[in-house]
Amino acid sequence: MESVVVFRGNLVSCWEKGCPTAATSVSSSSSSRVAFNALPAASAKPRKLGIQCKVQKFSTQRTSAQATDVQQTGHGVEMEAESSGSKSTWESHTQVYEYTSAANPVLKAIPILGLHPCDHRSGPSRISTLDLSEQMEIDGYAASSPNLLASFLRVCTGESLTTSATATSQAFYVIHGEGKTRTGFGDIEWKTGDLFVIPGTEAETECTHFCFNDDKENTGGAGLYWVHDSPLLAYLGVVPKSKQFEPTFYSWEYLMANMEKVRLEEGAHERNRMGILLGNTATPQTKTLSHTLWSLLNVLPAGQMQKPHRHSSTALDLAIHAAPGTYTLMGETLDMNGKIIDPIRVDWETGAMFVTPPRWWHSHHNDSNEEAWVLPMQDAGLYTYQRTLDIRFSDNEVQLMKKNILR
Known part of the structure; x- marks a missing residue:
């Protein structure tokens, strides 16, 4: 029979559909009803579970020959001692904690x-x-956040620089300069404003970056922003087994064309952020740069501010362009008016990057006469997939607080 679940506050009741008592309860209640479909028929296409199982039979009775062998050789005693020793070793690693003080x-x-x-x-x-x-008390590997590592690459004109990482996803944004990057998937040429992402396919993925010129920046070389998820893999003690997406390239022209569409939409200037999320054909559900990485190209018009929001992911923010007077306010809590309480101010500087901690409210402010651009890189691809990103906007929180709703 079809199962029905009715939710009443914290109470979940389950019964077989058609039961008179249940029918009476449902008809007199305004609760929602959720029906679960039956399991697929045996003829349905099997799905890979990602697990393996091997079953073998063994005899639980010793033969007389086995018993004699144990008496003569002592193998049974040795095996028992080894088993006991292993158990003792395993037990030496246990820890227990009282729940409310350690949860x-x-x-x-x-x-x-x-x-x-x-x-x-x-x-x-x-x-x-x-x-x-x-600072985070992480031993054995470098990390900018628990899951990600951020770096700047400096490649002088006429030189090359090789990078390597044990990561599932590596993102490179060209801050300035022209050149190319040689990967196991082929060469890709780039210039200022371009962004590309490559997947990990083995224990260590190498890229060699060549600088042709500094793209009229008078720096004598190229600068790239490099972010990847090697800390996550190091924490788990794993290496990539196969690529989860194809190498992907976003030209600055492509990004600007899509930004212009967003900016021309009605109400764009009143939105919490005015930008575009960078997606991938391999991530249609999460709409993210890769299955772990997330990125937003956000513009902050001159003389404007973008109201606070927060999320569970850590942001590694690159200020693509910012004039003096552009900054971010960060804090852990909001007041009843949606303002950040006791905020920390982080001033933007063109070509600099900074960390926004997880679950901290943050608003962006531009008191200058120039547009400001920021490119945050986050581990929000992973959080979105896990249904734990929990992004919240200040206007929504204020409305909930006015209704005495706490979440």
Whole structure:
């Protein structure tokens, strides 16, 4: 029979459809009814479960020959001792905690730090990494957030720089310069404003970046913003097994054409953010850069501000262009008017990047006479897939607070 579930507050009742008592309860209740479909027929196409199972029979009775062998060789005693020793070793790793005092462990906060433009605008070819592992008490690998690592690449004109990472997704945004990147999937040429993403297919994926010129920036080289998910894989102790998406390239012209469409839409200037999410044909559900990475190209018009919002993912924000007087306010809580309480101010600088911690409210402000552009990279592809991104907007929260609704 078809099963029916009725939700009444915290109460969940289940019964067989057609039961007189149940029918009476449903008819007199305004509760929602959810019907679950039956399991698919046996003839339905089987689905890969990602697990393997092997079943073998063994005898639970020892033969007389086996018993004699145990007595003569002592194998049975040795096996028992080994088993006992293994159990003792396994038990030595156990820990238990009282629930209410340990259910929400206090971890080291993700600090609000960043990288300076000089790391990609001058000096020799190099990689400058935002390694906050010590501040977050992460041992054994570099990390800018628990799941991501951000770096600036400086490639002098006429030189090459090789990068490698054990990651499922690597994103490169060209801050300035012209050149190409050689990958296991082929070469891709790039210029200022372009962005490309490559998948991981093995323990370590290499890319070699060549700079042709500085694209009239007078820096003597190219600067790239590099973000990948190697900390997540290091934490799990895994390596990529297969690529989850195809190499993808977003030209600056393509991005600007789509930005213009968004800016011309009615009410665009009143939106919480005015930008475009960068998606991939491999991520139609999450609408993200890859299955782990997420990115937004956001413009902040001169003299305007963008109201607070928050999300569970960590943002690694690159200020593509910003004049003095452009900044972000961050804080953990809102007041009844939707303003951030005791905010921290982070000033933008063209070519710099900074961290926005997870679940912190943040608003963007442009008190200058120039447009400002920002490109956050986040691990929100993963959070969106897990249904835990929990993005919230200040206007919505104010309305809920006025109704005395807490969530």
